[in-house]
Every structure is written in structure tokens, then in C-alpha cells.
Amino acid sequence: MAKRQRSVHTCSECGYSTPKWLGRCPDCGGWGTLTESRAATGGGSGAAAAAVGGSPPVGLTPTSPAVPISRIDPASATTVSTGIGELDRVLGDGIVPGSVVLLAGEPGVGKSTLLLEVAARWAAQPSTTPTGTRTALYITAEESAGQVRMRAQRTGGLQPTLYLAAESDLDVVFGHVEQLKPSLLIVDSVQTMHISGVEGVSGGVAQSRATTAALTTLAKTSGIPVLLVGHVTKDGSVAGPRVLEHLVDVVLTFEGDRHSSLRMLRGIKNRFGATDEVGCFEQTGDGIREVADPSGLFLSHRDSTPDGTAVTVAMDGVRPILAEVQSLLVPTQSKNPRRAVTGLDATRVPMVLAVLSARAGRQSFDREVYIATVGGVKVGEPAADLAVALATVSAMDGRPIAPKTVVLGEVGLAGEIRRVPDLRRRLQEAARLGYVSAIVPAGEPLEVPGMRIRRVSTIGEAIAALG
Template identity: 45%
Template sequence: MRNKTTYSCQSCGHQSARWMGRCPGCGEWNSLTEEKVADIKEVRGISGSSPVAVTEVIAAEEDRYSTGIKELDRVLGGGLVPGSMVLVGGDPGIGKSTLLLQGAAAIAASAGKILYVSGEESTRQLKMRAERIGAVHQDLLLLSETDMSVIERYIKELMPVAVILDSIQTVFQPDLSSAPGSVSQVRESTGILMRIAKGTGISIFVVGHVTKEGTLAGPRVLEHMVDTVLYFEGDRHQSFRVLRTVKNRFGSTNELGIFEMRGRGLVEVTNPSALFMNRRPQGVAGSSIVPSLEGTRPLLVEIQALVCPSGYGTPRRMTSGVDHNRVALIMAVLERRVGLRISPYDAYVSAVGGVKLDEPAADLAIALAITSSFRDKPIQEGMVLVGEVGLTGEVRPVSGMDKRLNEAAKLGFRLCIGPPREQQDESLGIIEYICVNSLQEAVDAAVER
């Protein structure tokens, strides 16, 4: 029988019967590669599954056990759920393997046997890393293997509490002729691990590589199959690392875990707001503070802006840690609604500490930092700013205001400018609150002319 071939997109997984220069699914160029289609001999599913009436299903709160790292437990929603599958992505060298190796040793010390499978390092290299970061335990088992059938056999023989696979792009299924890291290999390997996790109750961590755009490499189905998706972010030139939840079937999304990279591994940062505010400049124009809310964690972040005359025909707009398009929108509102003639000027906006802010509550702080830099007048000391800015110049309410104000009060801030609040509660007694309806009112209250 003649072998059948298909062309699969390495970015989105789209399959085509013939080669095309551009993928019709995602629009990527030269991403279709030829793969042989293997005959399907057996279709395996989750063992023991059968239809059952919804009224007969016993629903209970998921049993969890601690990973031994509080910040990791936070982003997982309170601990690790047995039988769950967690995908961890991040840039090369950011600390994914270090984090999981520390977590593996902590789980081995508290919950039992754990298997760490590496397709990128030998067991000798893993032992050297474990000794350096103090992650050595007799129940931590190391395996250097890329054959998925061998990995599956060892998992079923050992029956560990959890399995860590580093990384999914290095393993391969012998039945498939495509290369490791291809769409079919990643999809089949993930499917095998998912059946093991759901059928045996073993928790599985899978490390995934990311593209230059910062998204997980491979087909999007990889993120849909797992229960939790974590991104490990940060600048390799700085010591702080952020573990962010973007999907979690057992907890809140957009949770944050803060770590600091040191010589002996990652150290948890229990009070990141105080750490980020430690070296904040005093009495300097272009600096503002926003009480951000990432998941359930309030976090005070400094926004810095620099507005200066442009030396080119087209003014430059550069951002770091905040959305570029959002900053352009805020600058347009400032020019139209507040009357600041900033369109001929270069503007640079940054979130200090390597934190990425994507919530609209930071709009007011960004707008006031730009205004402060443009007028060369500092914002009042001890003030935080929170609120979403609309195109008509109005300041809109945001959620979780109580947590934001309480966090600001803990660090000594005594004044907050924000949108009108419908519910007047006890948090207003902790910090003085100034309600503003428009961006013009906020500028008049916070920045001198």
C-alpha cells in the first residue's frame, strides 16, 4: 500500500492535501511541512469512561496537595490537583527547568515519588543543577529519554505522584515518521500524557517552548488539551521572574507568582509591592503609581513616562510592560480632551520591574505619568491612581477597588484618585479617596500647571 502524505502547518496545525506557500489557517508563510499519515489501528480513550446521568455524578471539591512553593500553589489555584495536566511556557534561559526542579524536590519531600523526564539534559547535568539549587531528594527520580513509548512504560511501572516532562518538543512517538517537535508528534505525545493523567490520577507538568512573538510553539490544540497554562516571564538581565496563569480549569486566571533569581535558584517574593516601591524616585516628574490587580493579588506598580521633543520627522512611541496601542489611544485622548499638544513629541512609557500590565485600570496612571513628564511637574507624593479612560475623556470604574486601596494603604500611600464609587465602605477610611469623572479633573487634581 502506498503511504499517504499530508502537509501540516507547524504554527497552527492546519492540514492540507498539497503544499502551499502560505497557510490558509493562520496566514504564516513557509510553515507547511510534509508528513506521512500512519494507518490508524486503534483509537484509545480515557479508560473506564462511559455515559452517566448528570444527576448521578458525585461533585466534590477537588483534592489538592501543595507543591511546597507557595507562589506556585497560588497560580495553580491553591495547590496541585491530582490527574491535572499543566503546561509551562517561557523564553529559553528564563528559569522554567529550575522552577520545576525545585518544585519536584518539594513535592517528593511532602507527597511522594516524582519522575522528572528531560529530553534536553542528561541525568548527570540534572544532578549538578539539583545540587546547586538544593533540590536533592531520594524520591526524586531522574530520566533522560525522548522516546514516548519508553517514558509511558516507566510512568506505568513507577506510578509516581507527579511527572515533569522537559520539554514536549523533544519527545517523539516511534509510530509516527515525522520529526520531534512537529504538529503530529506534539499532538500525539500530549494525547498520551493526557490519557495517563486522567486514567491514573498522576499530575503531569509539561514544558513548552515559545516563539519569538512570546506564544507557545506548536499547534494551538496543545493549550486546549491541558488543564492549566502557565507563562514564566521576565527579563534575563533582571533578577525578577513572573509566573502568570492564562488558563486554569481549577482556579482563577491571570494569577501572578513573583520570584527572584539568585545563585541557588528561585526565591519566592512574598511582598512584591514593597520590593518594587523600594527604589522609587521621589519628587521626579513622569512617575505614577497604579494599584494593579492580577487575579486575586493586588500589586503596586510604578509607571514611568518620558516626553521629549522629537528629533525626527515622525515622533517615536515606545513602550515596555504596557500595551503600545493603549498608550497611543491615551495620548490621543490627552490631546483632544485635555488640550495637551503632545503629538509632535516623542513618548516613552514603561512599567518598572519587568511587570506586564494589560488591565484597563492602569489607564489613568499612564495618562498622569505622561502629563507629569510633559509639564515637568511631579505628581503629589503618597498618591496612587486607578481607573479606565474612555475615548470621550471619562474615567470608568474598575473592579476590586477595596483590595487595591488596602494594598496601597499598607505601603503608606494616603491618597487615591479614581472613578466614582457606588459602594461606600470601610476602605475609604483607610485612605483618602478623590472621585473624578473625567481625565481633565484627574489632571487638575494630581499635576500642577
């Protein structure tokens, strides 16, 4: 049967396809993003066509026979350390040979610097191969080789087995891989690569899909782990069609505030480990430095604790991090006093102030209230409610909270203090850092060595526990 051509309209943002042109993509909501292309349809051939026609299907001879799952070598999926402990934590003890990792983040957050550090650490580690060394190949399509070399020199990443190539043609990249046979391949970035024979511009749906699929095939057939740099859209999601996230094994996001040196590495998808691990890094003049104990970045180092300050323990994934909450109250004649919140949930802080007014008699309607966290940490969970409340009471009374005290609890509208998840893990982290006292919700019997735990049921009891 002769094949016929039909029109297919594909969204350049998300890859959604429809035979009819639409002004707005129903999947991602983009306007004017559907472009027309031609797709061939027909009777088909092979096993599928034979099955449709009623005759017995005839399949192709496989290149390798299927084997029992018990005979597959488990060493093929053994993780290998990248040389950076925080990255290994998020990946799940290291990178798996033949895996594909997509690292996404905003421009300027430090993605290229981090992966260049990974390549340098990888090349510096000994290997079990006959040569005794690891070889890393770094492909840059956004910068020149000289620019990357300058960054490597600044960060101390010049290694003899770290190879660099400035290429944007994927066919040429495969040629470099055949010549060098590296044990690690880094491509920066997938949206700037193009492959011959595929329609569309670099970064488009067709090119991004074909490039990622080709690199994934390379990784699976050769066993070389591949790290890809990806761009993000305005809303923070990975740019390009969602098929990119489905093709790769691991999707990581590198987050950070332009006004802070702190960087967080989070897992969105991980076929080899959990997605609730978080890696902490600090961007310095010498590159990206991993922070094994980030709580020190979010605490003020002072001999005495001033009034208006409370320390809580936030959970970022499965990682407890101590955070300091500060409250400042300023008298005002305005009928609408200002409520400024930084680093906390801006919708919960006014609620906590209202509970203090209605349930504890602590009025703040005649004062401007400024509440913020220290060090740029962002705490969005309700477990910080009690810290906000007690820091505000401390600022009202001019009386500091007892030193080395942590405060945990969710504040309800009735003034009750509700339980928070992972309380034991939070208190153990606080005790490890030298805190000896805690104010927590009542009802959960637990003991932490070296820590005095005071349980409260209402906001009034919590205020009374301050002494």
C-alpha cells in the same frame, strides 16, 4: 470490503489535514508545511459499520461498568500542594492526582528550573503513604543527568526521593515509572520525546500527539500527576499541533523579560480552576524564588517622591499590583519631538498627551517625552491613563504628587475621567501597602478604611486635585 489507500496531507505546524496538497496551510498560514501520508479507508467493522449497514449494532463489553455519579469518590479529585504557593495559586489550590499540566515558555525563561524546584519541594514533603515520603521522577531529554544535578545542587534541590533519568524514548520512561511508581512525573520536554511505532521525528505532529496522548493515558489510569515542558513558537503560542492543548488538563505559560528577573506564571486553560490567576516569581542566582507580594518590585523605595512620578494599581488577572509611572520632559528644537514609551501602551500615551494639550492647555509639542514604568512591569490597561497624565503634569510643573497617593482612571478624548473595573479591590491593595490618598473617577460611591478618596470627573479636576 477491501480497504483502499488514499493520500492525506498534514500540516507539520498545526496538524491541519486535507486530501489535496496546498502550498500554504489555510489554518496556520505556514508555507510548505503540508506533508503527504497514506490513510486507510474502507467499509469498517464493529458497531459503527453494523449501524451503517442497517443491522443492530453490537458493542464491546466495557472493562468497568458505569456507576452513578454520586458514588464516585470525591477524594480522587482532591488537590495536593506542590510546595510552591504561587504555583498552587495558579493551578487552583494545588495539583489534582491524575492530571496533566503543560508548562510552556520561551527558551531560557526558567521552565526547567521551576519544575526542578517543584520536584524537589514535592519530594521533601511528607506523604500519607505507608513509606511516609513522596517520590518524584524527573525525565530530562534535553540535558544530561549531570547538568540537571548541578542545577539541583545550586538551587538546593538535592532530595533522596527525587529521581532523575536522561531518556528520550517514551517506552523506557514507562519502564522507569513501573519500577519506581512515583507520585509525580515531570517530562522535559514533550517535543524531544519519541515513541516507537509512530512515524515522524521528535517534535513533529505525529510524535508530539502520540507522546502527549500516551502520557495522558498514563496519568488517568495510574493517578500520577504529570507535568510537561513545552516549547513556544515565535508568536508565543505553544509549539506543535493544537491537539496538545486539548489533550492536557492545564496549560500554563511562563513569561519573563531577559532584562528583568521577574517571571509571571499564567493559566491559559484549567479544568480545575480559574484561568485569571497569576503567579509571580523572581529568578535569582539560587534558582526561582516565589514572590508573594510583587508590588514591592515595581515601586521605588525612597523617602520623598520626586516630580514626574505617579503610582497606579494595575490588575494582572485578578491580582492587583501597584506600579510606578515616571515621566520626563526634555526641551528640543526638533520639529518632531520624540515620544518614548516603556512598559505602557505605546498607542495610548500619545493620546493622553494630546488630551492634556487640547483639554487642559498643557502643551508638550516642543519637548521630548519619555514615559516608563519602574521594575519592568507592563501595564496595558486604560486604568493607567490618569497616572500618565498626572505624572506628565508633575514633570511640567516641577511639583511632586503628594506622597502615598495612588492615581486611577481612564482618560477619554473629551477630557473626561472614566471608571475602571475592580476599583475597590485596587484601593484595598493600596491601603494595605500604606497608601492614604487616592484620585479616582467620580460616580462610584465607595469607602476604604484609612484612605482619603478624591473623585474627579475631568482631567482639569484631576490636575486641580494635586493641590
